[in-house]
Amino acid sequence: MKKILILLVSLLLFYSCNNEVDVVTPVVDPSGFLDQTYPLPDNVKPIMEGVYEVTIGNDLLGDQVVVKWNRDRLSIFSGKNGGYIVLNSGYLDSVLFFFGYWRYSTNTETGAATFYIPANEGGSEILSGDTTFNTIKFIGNYGVGNELAANPLTLQYKRPFSQSVKQGNFDILAHRGGGRNSDYLGVSENSIEMINIAERFGTTGIEIDARLSKDGVPFIYHDGDINLRLTQKSIIWGDIESFTWAQLRTLVTLRNGEKIPSLREALEFTLEETNIKTVWLDTKDVDVVPASIELLTEINERAVNMGRNLKIYLGIPAEDVYDKFLEQPNYQDVPSLVELSIDQVREANALIWAPRWTQGTQSSTVQQMQADGRKVFTWTLDDENYIEQFINEGQFDGILTNYPTIVSYYHYIKQ
Amino acid sequence: MQILKIIIATVAISSIGISQIDDKTYSLSTELGVGYSRYFTTMDYDDLNQNGFSGTVKVMWNPEHLLSIGLETGYQYLYSLDVSDYSTEFGNTNVKASMYTVPVFIVFSMKVLPNIKLSAGSGVYLLFNSGELFGDELSSNQISIGAHMGISYTYPINNSMAIGGELLYSYFSKLQDQTVAIQFLFVYDFFRY
Amino acid sequence: MKIFLLLFTILFAQTFLLTPLFAQQLNFQENTFFYPHTYENRQIVSSLGIALAKLPEDVVETDDVFRAPLFSYRLKYGLPENFLAEGSVETNIVTFNFMLGPKWNYQFDKLGFSLGTDLSFYLGKLEQFGFDTKFNGWALYPNISAGYQFEKFTLSVKSELVFNLAEQSKNGESEIENDLDFFNGWTIGMYLEQPFWGDNYVVLGVRSTFLKFYYPMWAAFSTFDRAFYIPEATFTFIF
Numbered sequence: 006m007k008k009i010l011i012l013l014v015s016l017l018l019f020y021s022c023n024n025e026v027d028v029v030t031p032v033v034d035p036s037g038f039l040d041q042t043y044p045l046p047d048n049v050k051p052i053m054e055g056v057y058e059v060t061i062g063n064d065l066l067g068d069q070v071v072v073k074w075n076r077d078r079l080s081i082f083s084g085k086n087g088g089y090i091v092l093n094s095g096y097l098d099s100v101l102f103f104f105g106y107w108r109y110s111t112n113t114e115t116g117a118a119t120f121y122i123p124a125n126e127g128g129s130e131i132l133s134g135d136t137t138f139n140t141i142k143f144i145g146n147y148g149v150g151n152e153l154a155a156n157p158l159t160l161q162y163k164r165p166f167s168q169s170v171k172q173g174n175f176d177i178l179a180h181r182g183g184g185r186n187s188d189y190l191g192v193s194e195n196s197i198e199m200i201n202i203a204e205r206f207g208t209t210g211i212e213i214d215a216r217l218s219k220d221g222v223p224f225i226y227h228d229g230d231i232n233l234r235l236t237q238k239s240i241i242w243g244d245i246e247s248f249t250w251a252q253l254r255t256l257v258t259l260r261n262g263e264k265i266p267s268l269r270e271a272l273e274f275t276l277e278e279t280n281i282k283t284v285w286l287d288t289k290d291v292d293v294v295p296a297s298i299e300l301l302t303e304i305n306e307r308a309v310n311m312g313r314n315l316k317i318y319l320g321i322p323a324e325d326v327y328d329k330f331l332e333q334p335n336y337q338d339v340p341s342l343v344e345l346s347i348d349q350v351r352e353a354n355a356l357i358w359a360p361r362w363t364q365g366t367q368s369s370t371v372q373q374m375q376a377d378g379r380k381v382f383t384w385t386l387d388d389e390n391y392i393e394q395f396i397n398e399g400q401f402d403g404i405l406t407n408y409p410t411i412v413s414y415y416h417y418i419k420q
Numbered sequence: 421m422q423i424l425k426i427i428i429a430t431v432a433i434s435s436i437g438i439s440q441i442d443d444k445t446y447s448l449s450t451e452l453g454v455g456y457s458r459y460f461t462t463m464d465y466d467d468l469n470q471n472g473f474s475g476t477v478k479v480m481w482n483p484e485h486l487l488s489i490g491l492e493t494g495y496q497y498l499y500s501l502d503v504s505d506y507s508t509e510f511g512n513t514n515v516k517a518s519m520y521t522v523p524v525f526i527v528f529s530m531k532v533l534p535n536i537k538l539s540a541g542s543g544v545y546l547l548f549n550s551g552e553l554f555g556d557e558l559s560s561n562q563i564s565i566g567a568h569m570g571i572s573y574t575y576p577i578n579n580s581m582a583i584g585g586e587l588l589y590s591y592f593s594k595l596q597d598q599t600v601a602i603q604f605l606f607v608y609d610f611f612r613y
Numbered sequence: 614m615k616i617f618l619l620l621f622t623i624l625f626a627q628t629f630l631l632t633p634l635f636a637q638q639l640n641f642q643e644n645t646f647f648y649p650h651t652y653e654n655r656q657i658v659s660s661l662g663i664a665l666a667k668l669p670e671d672v673v674e675t676d677d678v679f680r681a682p683l684f685s686y687r688l689k690y691g692l693p694e695n696f697l698a699e700g701s702v703e704t705n706i707v708t709f710n711f712m713l714g715p716k717w718n719y720q721f722d723k724l725g726f727s728l729g730t731d732l733s734f735y736l737g738k739l740e741q742f743g744f745d746t747k748f749n750g751w752a753l754y755p756n757i758s759a760g761y762q763f764e765k766f767t768l769s770v771k772s773e774l775v776f777n778l779a780e781q782s783k784n785g786e787s788e789i790e791n792d793l794d795f796f797n798g799w800t801i802g803m804y805l806e807q808p809f810w811g812d813n814y815v816v817l818g819v820r821s822t823f824l825k826f827y828y829p830m831w832a833a834f835s836t837f838d839r840a841f842y843i844p845e846a847t848f849t850f851i852f
Binding site for chain 3: 023344360362363364389407
Binding site: 219220232238239242244249251252255 | 506513
């Protein structure tokens with residue numbers, strides 16, 4: 006009896022003792038139906054945007070959702086568990102079709118989602134470019150896990166975004182290029198692949214982390230060392246900046262199989278392949294400051310020449326980086342973002358002040374900065390209740406978050 | 421299964437054991453272990469050498485009851501890799517890399533039988549990484565937290581010395597890998613009071 | 614892990630079969646804390662402990678275990694009819710957790726059982742590193758223990774369910790009531806108590822927690838809607 010008791014206790018204590026998470030990949034458009042449709046013209050996409058009522062499927066999404074197009078997908082943001090849907094699209098005979106997946110931001114629940122907009126529920130009007138039509142209906146289904154989408158889900162157009170939302174220039178900034186590894190998005194934080202999908206979460210800007218290799222190549226990577234939070238197992242360990250660029254690219258693989266991007270690769274991809282308008286280039290080591298300034302200056306100039314609405318700011322998170330920044334020639338002309346005191350923001354002539362969210366909304370100080378002509382971003386805000394409060398009661402120009410889907414929801418429903 | 425047999429055999433031998441001298445003497449002892457270590461990893465390299473030397477040095481305080489406490493350090497080989505003509509985006513190169521570790525641990529041990537002790541320790545592993553790639557040296561150090569558990573059998577050869585063996589399982593948090601080591605053990609009670 | 618389990622299980626089983634070899638009378642009724650023996654009326658046993666937890670990397674983004682050891686002082690006070698009251702305070706400097714609750718213990722010779730529940734109030738404050746944050750909450754810990762007294766040591770197991778009752782936080786001038794699920798998770802711990810030297814008893818413990826919200830890491834403001842496995846190693850002096 007004693008031995009059995011001990012065995013049971015030992016089993017209880019030492020099994021089930023890891024925090025590994027498995028997120029299923031939903032089966033999306035298994036028959037390849039979208040391949041037979043025509044791509045939606047860009048000019049008709051904004052007609053669909055707005056706040057919708059969930060008439061069927063409230064269990065999944067709550068009572069209302071935001072429908073918003075991004076570069077290549079239609080995204081739907083809900084107020085339940087940070088839920089969102091990302092959809093690919095096409096049309097055939099005045100009917101619009103959508104296939105994709107839903108996911109809760111704060112946990113790992115996911116599944117397939119499909120919709121169509123019939124010709125007589127807005128399909129014809131959308132395709133004809135009729136911007137006055139406002140009774141659009143998304144009729145669809147969703148599945149859970151690997152199930153086929155079979156549960157009904159219907160969205161009814163409720164209202165457009167408010168004028169203040171449309172005319173505002175609020176930045177929804179995604180942490181680490183779009184999200185953390187701990188959110189299990191299928192791609193790694195601070196990777197090109199993450200930047201590529203960031204806009205699907207409602208992101209208008211990204212934050213990425215710059216470091217410098219032993220031989221002087223700037224690259225993006227968050228932590229100071231090679232570790233399993235960020236990388237797959239490797240034969241090299243230790244301070245990541247003690248390795249040359251060739252060594253890092255050859256021997257280190259990011260958590261989901263990607264290579265570590267150089268800073269040039271990341272910024273050029275952002276410039277050329279996305280519509281992202283703000284990059285918060287955080288400085289993780291003082292030594293990367295000159296290289297970051299040189300590169301962001303080059304890419305910002307290229308953006309202006311291309312007529313591309315993109316601005317890259319050098320992030321200054323700590324005193325040592327700040328001191329290094331002040332040593333740089335013409336530092337006051339470098340677009341920068343300072344997380345320190347407002348006096349230091351002014352001394353550096355930073356365009357953005359970025360206080361930690363745990364200082365609260367600080368509305369009077371925020372207004373002082375805005376009166377100087379500067380923007381104020383707060384970081385890194387993930388708690389849904391605080392996001393709602395900061396958007397409705399705060400004066401910020403942008404919020405950095407791991408859950409841009411939640412920020413998007415509360416931003417776009419704002420009256 | 422092999423490990424199971426070893427454990428059962430060790431326990432069986434100990435059951436025959438030498439009778440316990442349960443006195444009120446406290447002692448300080450040093451325990452030296454040398455042996456073989458096997459590194460268990462999910463790293464996927466065909467040429468990874470996972471067998472190597474393991475050595476530990478412990479200084480233990482042994483009060484009159486079952487429990488002892490002490491400090492441990494040592495050396496444990498983890499792995500090495502030597503690959504020629506490795507293909508990369510920068511061209512072909514030779515890859516050399518190796519890793520060993522030095523533990524700095526607090527260790528508890530408990531006499532569960534007259535000659536058998538269970539031990540558990542935790543602390544930090546100093547990880548030393550070295551090698552070469554593209555003609556550039558690879559060299560870095562890192563600290564990982566870790567823990568180990570062991571079982572040892574010792575047989576007294578005189579009043580203050582004993583010899584025996586130890587089976588040691590170690591876990592490296594940073595690497596999320598483990599080693600199993602088998603060591604020859606020499607124990608010397610260098611101070612009694 | 615399996616090797617580890619085998620080793621652990623076989624050796625403990627062997628230990629218990631052969632413990633009579635170490636026959637010596639020890640007073641566990643007065644010197645053990647986690648072993649759920651019955652208490653004399655007004656009997657007091659207290660303990661001072663330190664716990665180190667391996668926090669989940671998804672939340673704290675480091676595998677550093679030594680950042681925030683939890684120090685604890687616990688006291689049990691004997692009441693009539695096999696009841697007792699237990700109170701404790703735990704702290705990692707920026708967080709305090711006060712617990713108080715009744716227990717009912719029963720002993721069949723060397724086998725002891727305990728049923729109880731603890732009410733917890735925790736609070737934290739952090740004003741460094743860009744924080745201007747205060748935090749507090751209430752939780753309930755119904756618990757059950759069983760333990761066995763061997764010749765030279767006791768071995769006890771304690772399991773708790775953890776329920777969130779209320780929680781609020783304040784950052785700067787922004788204040789909210791946090792939405793936490795009522796059921797937070799559960800814990801199970803195993804405690805080995807024995808004399809270390811002379812009449813000084815210690816407890817070596819391992820506790821596994823499976824919780825969505827682990828109060829010592831409140832400052833991480835975890836938003837993950839999933840339970841994490843958090844192992845704790847504890848070392849406790851009894852006096």
